Amino acid sequence: MNDGHIKKKLPRQDIPLTTKVVEVIKHNECFVTVWLEGDIKIKPGQFIMVWFPNVEEKPFTVTCIKENKFSFTALKRGPFTEALFELKVGDLLGWRGPYGNTFNLDKNFKNVCLVAGGIGMAALSLLYQNIKNRTINQVNFKMNLLYGAKNCNGLIFKDIIPEICNNNTCFCTDDGSEGDKLFSTELLEKYLNENQNEEGDNNIDVVYTCGPEIMMKKVVELCEQYNVGCEVSLERYMGCGFGICGGCSINHKLVCMDGPVFNLEELKNLPDFGNHICKCKEEKNESFTKKL
Amino acid sequence: MIDSNLFNIKFKNPLVLASGILGVSAEYFKTLEKSGVGGITTKSISLKPRKGHKNPIMFCDDHGFMNAVGLSNAGIDKSIEMIKKAKQFVKTPIIASIFGGTVDEFGELSKLVTEAKPDIIEANISCPNVKKEFKLFGASAEAAAAVTKIVKDNTNIPVVIKLTPNVTDIKPIAKAVEEAGADGITAINTLSGMRIDVNTKMPILTNKFGGVSGKGIFPVAVKNVYEIYKTVKIPIIGTGGITTGKDAIEMLMAGASLLGVGTAAYYGGIKVFTKVNLEIEDWMKNNGYSNIKDLMGAAHE
Ligand SMILES: Cc1cc2nc3c(=O)[nH]c(=O)nc-3n(C[C@H](O)[C@H](O)[C@H](O)COP(=O)(O)OP(=O)(O)OC[C@H]3O[C@@H](n4cnc5c(N)ncnc54)[C@H](O)[C@@H]3O)c2cc1C
Ligand SMILES: Cc1cc2nc3c(=O)[nH]c(=O)nc-3n(C[C@H](O)[C@H](O)[C@H](O)COP(=O)(O)O)c2cc1C
Numbered sequence: 001m002n003d004g005h006i007k008k009k010l011p012r013q014d015i016p017l018t019t020k021v022v023e024v025i026k027h028n029e030c031f032v033t034v035w036l037e038g039d040i041k042i043k044p045g046q047f048i049m050v051w052f053p054n055v056e057e058k059p060f061t062v063t064c065i066k067e068n069k070f071s072f073t074a075l076k077r078g079p080f081t082e083a084l085f086e087l088k089v090g091d092l093l094g095w096r097g098p099y100g101n102t103f104n105l106d107k108n109f110k111n112v113c114l115v116a117g118g119i120g121m122a123a124l125s126l127l128y129q130n131i132k133n134r135t136i137n138q139v140n141f142k143m144n145l146l147y148g149a150k151n152c153n154g155l156i157f158k159d160i161i162p163e164i165c166n167n168n169t170c171f172c173t174d175d176g177s178e179g180d181k182l183f184s185t186e187l188l189e190k191y192l193n194e195n196q197n198e199e200g201d202n203n204i205d206v207v208y209t210c211g212p213e214i215m216m217k218k219v220v221e222l223c224e225q226y227n228v229g230c231e232v233s234l235e236r237y238m239g240c241g242f243g244i245c246g247g248c249s250i251n252h253k254l255v256c257m258d259g260p261v262f263n264l265e266e267l268k269n270l271p272d273f274g275n276h277i278c279k280c281k282e283e284k285n286e287s288f289t290k291k292l
Numbered sequence: 293m294i295d296s297n298l299f300n301i302k303f304k305n306p307l308v309l310a311s312g313i314l315g316v317s318a319e320y321f322k323t324l325e326k327s328g329v330g331g332i333t334t335k336s337i338s339l340k341p342r343k344g345h346k347n348p349i350m351f352c353d354d355h356g357f358m359n360a361v362g363l364s365n366a367g368i369d370k371s372i373e374m375i376k377k378a379k380q381f382v383k384t385p386i387i388a389s390i391f392g393g394t395v396d397e398f399g400e401l402s403k404l405v406t407e408a409k410p411d412i413i414e415a416n417i418s419c420p421n422v423k424k425e426f427k428l429f430g431a432s433a434e435a436a437a438a439v440t441k442i443v444k445d446n447t448n449i450p451v452v453i454k455l456t457p458n459v460t461d462i463k464p465i466a467k468a469v470e471e472a473g474a475d476g477i478t479a480i481n482t483l484s485g486m487r488i489d490v491n492t493k494m495p496i497l498t499n500k501f502g503g504v505s506g507k508g509i510f511p512v513a514v515k516n517v518y519e520i521y522k523t524v525k526i527p528i529i530g531t532g533g534i535t536t537g538k539d540a541i542e543m544l545m546a547g548a549s550l551l552g553v554g555t556a557a558y559y560g561g562i563k564v565f566t567k568v569n570l571e572i573e574d575w576m577k578n579n580g581y582s583n584i585k586d587l588m589g590a591a592h593e
């Protein structure tokens with residue numbers, strides 16, 4: 001742990017802490033959720049580095065926290081995420097963190113919208129649950145979730161956080177196998193239109209988004225067009241997570257320290273935002289790219 | 293008051309970002325300059341691009357920071373572009389760190405990197421984390437001298453040689469480097485170390501062994517710089533564990549002309565540079581010093 005000159009908001013573990021795998025849920029051949037034993041203090045937006053001994057160490061978002069256990073959910077992309085499918089209860093994984101900044105949830109917000117694309121929902125999962133718990137008694141608080149995936153197999157967070165299945169969530173898939181046959185950005189555009197009053201003002205306070213970078217780019221453009229605040233969670237290759245290796249740089253910023261959450265103002269100064277092509281298996285979808 | 297000078301190059305303060313910490317992206321150099329660094333050392337550059345070791349490549353516990361990055365870098369061609377670009381972005385002096393697998397490779401790198409016009413070339417002959425692939429030139433006086441000579445022969449830019457503390461006696465190596473024509477010495481690189489996770493009984497770093505840096509190695513660095521100062525006349529970039537203004541003063545007194553600072557950016561973020569500079573100035577004011585030069589080697593008087 002470090003006793004830095006800067007005050008850390010949460011105690012941080014900077015050497016991998018190995019702990020037992022208590023449950024492995026293979027949702028389908030692409031997605032897996034791993035539950036680890038132990039307590040963790042982490043805020044929505046932040047991430048941890050997960051160490052798989054003999055395999056590698058990679059950044060992940062914590063998706064659910066329960067008493068003495070917590071989970072992360074992964075999309076199969078390469079060696080690390082493939083290895084997660086082989087895990088058995090009792091195996092040991094290490095983790096360190098939490099790292100990065102958090103989504104900014106202003107106390108005065110009354111109407112927030114979450115836009116998720118595929119595994120991007122992982123980064124919005126704790127945020128959704130936190131907002132839900134915090135606003136449970138606020139009748140006039142509105143939270144909408146627009147959740148899209150390539151096909152119905154991609155909407156796995158319906159199983160992971162069943163409470164998202166309600167009237168305020170819209171599902172969509174590229175192939176129409178579940179929900180509307182639309183992209184989540186098209187849902188957002190519709191939604192922004194509906195929430196506009198005659199003067200052209202919008203009563204949505206903020207849009208939080210995570211998904212393929214090309215999708216988030218479009219979300220940002222829409223938010224600018226409709227004059228709505230927006231926060232995106234970016235993904236870059238991470239070697240350390242704490243601002244030393246430089247591997248996660250985007251222009252003059254570091255995603256692990258200055259991000260992973262960036263707002264509209266910050267994104268204006270990051271011309272490389274949107275140019276990051278993710279080569280992962282699920283998101284390599286040319287029609288998606290063309291249509292945007 | 294704290295503006296420094298080495299080889300007639302002006303540094304607005306003595307704090308040089310050490311090699312391997314954040315010096316990989318040209319645009320990020322702008323952020324570093326704003327954070328108050330006096331100079332910036334690039335990540336060590338090899339002829340061909342290197343992926344480096346797989347994660348985990350670094351971590352930190354209460355007493356020391358460990359890394360085994362494995363000298364990942366974009367290779368000389370891309371790095372030359374990066375340095376040229378960085379020079380458009382910042383006025384801060386840039387030190388290009390190079391490392392090769394053979395003496396001849398060091399020569400070629402020296403010649404090539406000169407094209408990018410860095411202010412100083414630093415030859416890294418001291419990385420403890422790639423022993424399987426590379427000879428540790430810094431471990432022998434002859435090898436260190438051979439590298440020094442070829443790097444000097446291939447450039448007109450000042451050359452500093454970065455030494456390792458993982459030797460029985462650093463003095464003869466420092467002497468050999470000076471005699472071979474080095475303009476200066478950077479000391480120290482990281483100390484060789486290892487940590488094992490007791491639950492899995494596995495070494496934590498993918499490379500098993502790594503380099504220890506940060507606060508814990510400060511006494512080792514001070515001693516090495518002190519001994520090198522006694523042995524040679526060429527200036528020293530004193531590096532290793534500096535995290536506060538008081539550390540900086542102490543390292544100057546041991547004999548450093550400039551100060552390399554790396555892991556401190558982990559403890560305090562990059563704003564640590566501004567903080568350390570202010571602390572140096574405060575200490576000097578309180579102790580009646582107006583020129584940082586008067587502190588250099590003060591412990592030897
Ligand atoms: C802050 C943060 C939080 C994350 N949270 C999650 C999460 O909750 N769930 C999840 O499934 N994933 C998450 N990721 C991504 C996850 O770290 C990568 O999917 C993982 O590293 C892939 O490892 P691998 O060995 O399986 O695949 P690799 O072999 O590393 O990658 C397979 C393919 O994906 C590409 N790729 C890998 N990593 C990245 C990247 N960071 N950016 C762009 N392309 C990449 C590679 O180019 C390669 O073609 C997160 C990433 C970050 C930075
Ligand atoms: C993450 C990391 C990477 C490093 N990479 C290099 C490198 O590429 N070349 C080099 O000469 N030294 C490298 N070093 C060593 C540092 O430049 C420095 O000599 C050492 O860390 C001691 O200084 P410090 O305690 O201020 O970090 C690295 C150190 C760290 C922590």
Ligand code: FES
Binds near residue numbers: 238241244248249257
């Ligand atoms: S991951 Fe190493 S600096 Fe961001």
